Amino acid sequence: MPDNSAPFIAARRDTPRDFAPGYRPQLAATAQTEQARLEPLLKRLVEERDQAIADRKADKTRHAAQLANAIATLEADLFAARDASRAAEAERDIILSSTAWLTTAPMRGIGATLPPSWRLRLRRILRSLYGWASVQGPRRLEARHARAAIAASALPPSEPAPPLETEYGRWIREHDTLTDSDRDAIRAHIGCFTHHPLISVIMPTYETPEDLLRQAIASVRAQLYPYWELCVADDASPSTAVVRILREAAAEDPRINWMRRDSHGHIAATTNAALSLTTGSFVALMDHDDLLPEQALYEVAAEIDAHPDVDLIYSDEDQIDGSGRRSAPYFKTDWNIDLLLGHNMISHLGVYRRSLLVQVGGIRGGALTGSQDYDLALRMAAASAPERIRHIPSVLYHWRRTADTATSFSDAQPERCIMAARRAVADYLGSQGLDAVTLLPAPSAKNWTRLRWPVPDPAPRVTLIMPIRDHPQLLARCAAGILHRTDYPDIALLIVDNDSTDPETVALLARLQAADTRVRVMRVPGPFNYSALNNAAVSRAQGDIIVLVNNDIDVIESGWLREMVSHAVRPDVGAVGAKLLYADGRIQHAGIVLGVGRHGDGPGVAGHFGHGAVGDAIGYFGQFALTREVAAVTGACLAMRRAVFEAVGGLDDTHLPVSFNDVDLCLRIRETGLRVIWTPFAELYHLESHSRGADLSPEQVTRAAGEAAYMRARWGPVLDRDPFYNPNFDHVDHQFRLATGPRREKRWHAYREASLE
Numbered sequence: 001m002p003d004n005s006a007p008f009i010a011a012r013r014d015t016p017r018d019f020a021p022g023y024r025p026q027l028a029a030t031a032q033t034e035q036a037r038l039e040p041l042l043k044r045l046v047e048e049r050d051q052a053i054a055d056r057k058a059d060k061t062r063h064a065a066q067l068a069n070a071i072a073t074l075e076a077d078l079f080a081a082r083d084a085s086r087a088a089e090a091e092r093d094i095i096l097s098s099t100a101w102l103t104t105a106p107m108r109g110i111g112a113t114l115p116p117s118w119r120l121r122l123r124r125i126l127r128s129l130y131g132w133a134s135v136q137g138p139r140r141l142e143a144r145h146a147r148a149a150i151a152a153s154a155l156p157p158s159e160p161a162p163p164l165e166t167e168y169g170r171w172i173r174e175h176d177t178l179t180d181s182d183r184d185a186i187r188a189h190i191g192c193f194t195h196h197p198l199i200s201v202i203m204p205t206y207e208t209p210e211d212l213l214r215q216a217i218a219s220v221r222a223q224l225y226p227y228w229e230l231c232v233a234d235d236a237s238p239s240t241a242v243v244r245i246l247r248e249a250a251a252e253d254p255r256i257n258w259m260r261r262d263s264h265g266h267i268a269a270t271t272n273a274a275l276s277l278t279t280g281s282f283v284a285l286m287d288h289d290d291l292l293p294e295q296a297l298y299e300v301a302a303e304i305d306a307h308p309d310v311d312l313i314y315s316d317e318d319q320i321d322g323s324g325r326r327s328a329p330y331f332k333t334d335w336n337i338d339l340l341l342g343h344n345m346i347s348h349l350g351v352y353r354r355s356l357l358v359q360v361g362g363i364r365g366g367a368l369t370g371s372q373d374y375d376l377a378l379r380m381a382a383a384s385a386p387e388r389i390r391h392i393p394s395v396l397y398h399w400r401r402t403a404d405t406a407t408s409f410s411d412a413q414p415e416r417c418i419m420a421a422r423r424a425v426a427d428y429l430g431s432q433g434l435d436a437v438t439l440l441p442a443p444s445a446k447n448w449t450r451l452r453w454p455v456p457d458p459a460p461r462v463t464l465i466m467p468i469r470d471h472p473q474l475l476a477r478c479a480a481g482i483l484h485r486t487d488y489p490d491i492a493l494l495i496v497d498n499d500s501t502d503p504e505t506v507a508l509l510a511r512l513q514a515a516d517t518r519v520r521v522m523r524v525p526g527p528f529n530y531s532a533l534n535n536a537a538v539s540r541a542q543g544d545i546i547v548l549v550n551n552d553i554d555v556i557e558s559g560w561l562r563e564m565v566s567h568a569v570r571p572d573v574g575a576v577g578a579k580l581l582y583a584d585g586r587i588q589h590a591g592i593v594l595g596v597g598r599h600g601d602g603p604g605v606a607g608h609f610g611h612g613a614v615g616d617a618i619g620y621f622g623q624f625a626l627t628r629e630v631a632a633v634t635g636a637c638l639a640m641r642r643a644v645f646e647a648v649g650g651l652d653d654t655h656l657p658v659s660f661n662d663v664d665l666c667l668r669i670r671e672t673g674l675r676v677i678w679t680p681f682a683e684l685y686h687l688e689s690h691s692r693g694a695d696l697s698p699e700q701v702t703r704a705a706g707e708a709a710y711m712r713a714r715w716g717p718v719l720d721r722d723p724f725y726n727p728n729f730d731h732v733d734h735q736f737r738l739a740t741g742p743r744r745e746k747r748w749h750a751y752r753e754a755s756l757e
Contacts, residue, residue: 168318168329171738175728176395178295185748186224186298192751193305196227199297200280200354204270205242205288206235212289212400213242217249217256219291225298229280232258232288233273235265268365268372275362282313284351285373289400291320292349296396300351302747303390311384312377313351315396316726326398330621331726331736333628334391337381338677341425342626343448346377348397356383368424370417375424382431393727393744418447425449443681444625445618450681451627453566461490461543462565462639467533468495468551470502474687479512481555483519488561492542496533497523530635531651531661538645545569546645548662550636552687556581560682564639567627567677574674575640575666577633579624580686585615588686590623591630591678592663594715594722596734605711605719606632606663607734609678620736627679631670631722635662636686644669655714659707667715 178186190196201220205213220230230253234242237260246258257277261270275283282304286292296315303313318329332345339345350373360379368375381389422439429437429451438452464482468475475495482493493516500506512519524536534548545568547561560578567576580589590610597604610617610624618625635651648668651661666676712719720743721727727743729736 166327167738168327169325172326175742181752182746182748183224183294185751186295188751189302189748190225190298193301195305195308197282197301197304198280199225199228199282199284199300199351200278201228201230201284201286201292201297202271202274202278203230203232203286203288204235204267204274205232205237205246206264206270207237207239208242208288210241210245213245216286216289216291217245219293220286221249221253221256222294223292223297224294225301227301228255228297229278230256231274231277232256233270233277234258234260235267235270236261236263266365266369268363268369271363271372275357278354281354282351283354283357284349285376286349286397287400290348291398291400293396293398295394296349299392299394299396299747300349303392307388307390309388310390311353311356311388312346312380313349313390313392314346314377315349315392316394316728317348317397317399318395319401320398321401326395328401329395329728331393331395331728332391332621333726334723335386335389336629336724337386338451339622339626339628340377340381341428341449341451342442342628343445343622344371344374344377344421345621347373348399350377352376352380356380359383368420370413371420371424374421375427378424378428379431382428414447422449425451442622442625444616445622448622448626452563452681453570455562455566456569459489459562460545460565460569461492462488462545462547462561463492463494463541463543463642464547464549465494465496465534465537465541466549466551467498467530467537468500468505469498469528470500470505471551472502472504472508474551475505476508478549478551478553479519481553482549483516485555485558486561487558488565490543491518491561493519494537494541495519495521496537497521498528498533499525529653529657531653531657534635535650535653538642538650541642544642546640546642548635548638550686553580553637554685554687556683556685560684561639563679563682564637567679568639568641570677572675573677574644574669574672575633575638575676576682577630577676577678578637578682578684579678579680580634580636580684581615583685583687587611587613587615587617587624589634589636590619590680591628591724592632592634592666593725593734594631594663595719596725596731598732599708599712600705602712603720603731605660605708608634609734611735613735623736625680627677627681628724629675630678630724631676632663632666633676633678635665637682637684638662640669644672644674648672655710656707657703659704660711664711664714667718 203216208216217230220228230249232246234246237243243260246256250256250258259273259277261273265273271285282300284297284300299315300313304310314332316329316331318326320326330345330347333339336345357376357380360376360383362376363372364375365372425439429435436454438454440450440452442448442450466475466478479493479495482491495509495512497505497509500509509521513521522537522540524533526532538546545565547564564576564578567573577589577591579587582588587608587610589608590613591608592606593609594606595603596607599605609630610619613619613624645665648665648671650665652664653661656664670676720731725734728739730739731743
């Protein structure tokens with residue numbers, strides 16, 4: 001290779017020595033400049049290298065998680081396939097050993113000797129005969145019976161058929177119709193009141209049909225409680241009929257006061273004008289075409305007499321048509337702020353302490369027009385306290401629904417009313433410092449509201465506690481759903497193994513622990529005691545939130561845990577339950593209702609709201625579509641703060657080792673003043689009691705009966721009065737069916753004898 005360095009060496013040799021001192025600073029400056037230019041480039045290259053390494057690690061982690069999820073799913077499917085195969089084999093054995101199969105053996109033998117074409121023809125004939133016998137025969141017989149019934153009940157053409165009495169109509173006739181002795185007893189009771197508060201009924205009017213306005217006024221004048229005043233404000237009705245009727249009514253009864261506004265100001269301004277006429281200590285809101293039953297104000301006054309510090313009273317309600325036929329009763333829960341934030345459960349009859357009503361500013365209009373009553377109820381609730389809000393479980397208001405009624409604002413502008421309702425809810429939340437709560441249309445009832453509560457940042461660690469005994473197919477699917485199909489950043493899964501012996505279960509537990517550091521296995525030997533297993537696990541749980549979860553739970557949507565935690569961290573909430581579905585999509589659990597069913601010869605302990613309903617059913621007035629307070633929730637999927645669990649002493653592992661321990665836990669939580677919430681927005685599958693099976697053996701039946709007896713002895717009066725299941729509903733069947741005998745004793749029954757003296 002040629003040497004090209006000679007010219008450079010010669011040039012360097014010929015350079016004067018005095019050049020070096022000036023050259024060095026220049027070289028240093030150049031080096032510093034280059035260093036300043038290269039350092040950011042080097043830093044960026046290092047960051048890119050580190051990011052590439054992190055991305056590769058994340059990809060590997062994601063890939064590993066995907067593989068783990070796929071393996072768990074395949075394992076679960078394999079186990080399920082094995083179970084299905086075993087079940088098919090068992091079914092085959094049953095068929096082969098059945099009497100029908102054995103007795104038809106000769107026929108099958110004869111059939112085997114027939115030519116193929118004859119065998120095919122015989123099968124078709126037998127199949128047709130079976131189809132007719134199982135389907136067409138019953139249908140034709142049913143149709144024949146139906147035609148006979150119609151012919152037997154037909155009336156002569158000159159006589160119109162009477163309207164059929166509905167179930168609610170029968171209930172009204174038997175349980176909601178006053179007799180003269182009832183009226184006398186009510187008057188006797190009124191005479192025994194400690195106080196006789198003046199109740200001001202306020203009524204805004206505008207172009208009210210004459211007959212409906214007269215009926216509305218007459219229903220107030222017919223009240224058995226005499227200490228009332230009717231304050232009416234007319235919103236400048238163009239016709240003279242309304243003013244004429246009001247003038248006549250006031251002339252006939254001095255308890256009626258009225259005024260006419262000079263200009264049309266809409267519902268809020270007119271209601272406030274009527275409010276300005278009041279002198280009573282309590283104010284009842286009434287629309288200009290609705291009706292009050294004659295005992296309405298008596299019931300309100302009796303409630304005030306029993307609870308003189310009350311601020312807000314609301315009752316049940318129904319609708320009434322032009323012929324006086326009542327329908328669509330709304331039998332409400334007791335005070336239930338979460339349900340109220342979803343829709344206006346107060347509505348009618350609403351009665352408010354006048355001083356507090358004035359203090360909160362009366363009725364607000366503007367953007368709240370169309371939901372002004374809803375807004376008032378929320379502002380009154382914010383200014384009062386739960387113990388000063390009372391529910392009367394009796395229909396004390398008939399809401400007019402007839403073609404003769406002028407189209408209401410809510411009917412004419414439903415979207416504006418919905419927006420006004422959400423504005424009212426937002427204002428309430430703002431008054432409570434809860435601005436971070438997001439309002440959305442309820443998915444299955446768009447005119448109602450879903451509240452999405454925030455999860456703290458950082459999200460609290462959640463330990464999910466899962467007791468198991470074998471059933472690896474359930475465990476695999478449940479664990480995969482929790483670990484890989486749940487959108488929550490900080491999860492720990494604590495599996496409590498209670499003497500599993502299946503080798504597949506043992507191997508699966510080892511794989512779960514090895515594959516995911518979030519999984520721990522805690523072995524607790526001994527007889528199955530659900531309460532003791534969970535109590536032991538809570539003592540070793542990590543983080544502030546615990547979730548009791550059965551191994552037969554399967555995740556449907558990823559946000560379920562975030563939804564439950566968002567409620568569990570609320571300071572006034574003690575426990576949270578989820579919406580659980582059977583594998584076929586029917587509802588298994590939508591909260592627990594107390595005291596339903598039967599225990600021995602007496603009332604039962606508890607049952608599930610919504611049991612067996614279709615999965616997307618909204619339930620009775622939104623009971624399955626809106627977040628609401630309930631008396632208890634199932635321990636199959638129950639979230640709560642660990643501090644709450646420890647404060648109430650955990651589950652009762654002495655008296656309730658298997659059944660009703662979740663109900664008992666929730667009732668003890670409610671005793672502390674905390675609330676139990678059920679949310680439909682955490683939705684999961686529940687294959688109920690697969691791990692321990694049904695309570696069918698003699699030992700299990702005895703144990704279950706003992707646990708039920710303990711619950712009746714410990715909580716009897718509480719079980720018989722579930723505040724979230726109206727006493728007008730049947731207690732044997734808990735599907736919101738009317739009771740044949742309502743469980744609420746009429747207030748005046750104790751005064752019947754006094755009225756006869």
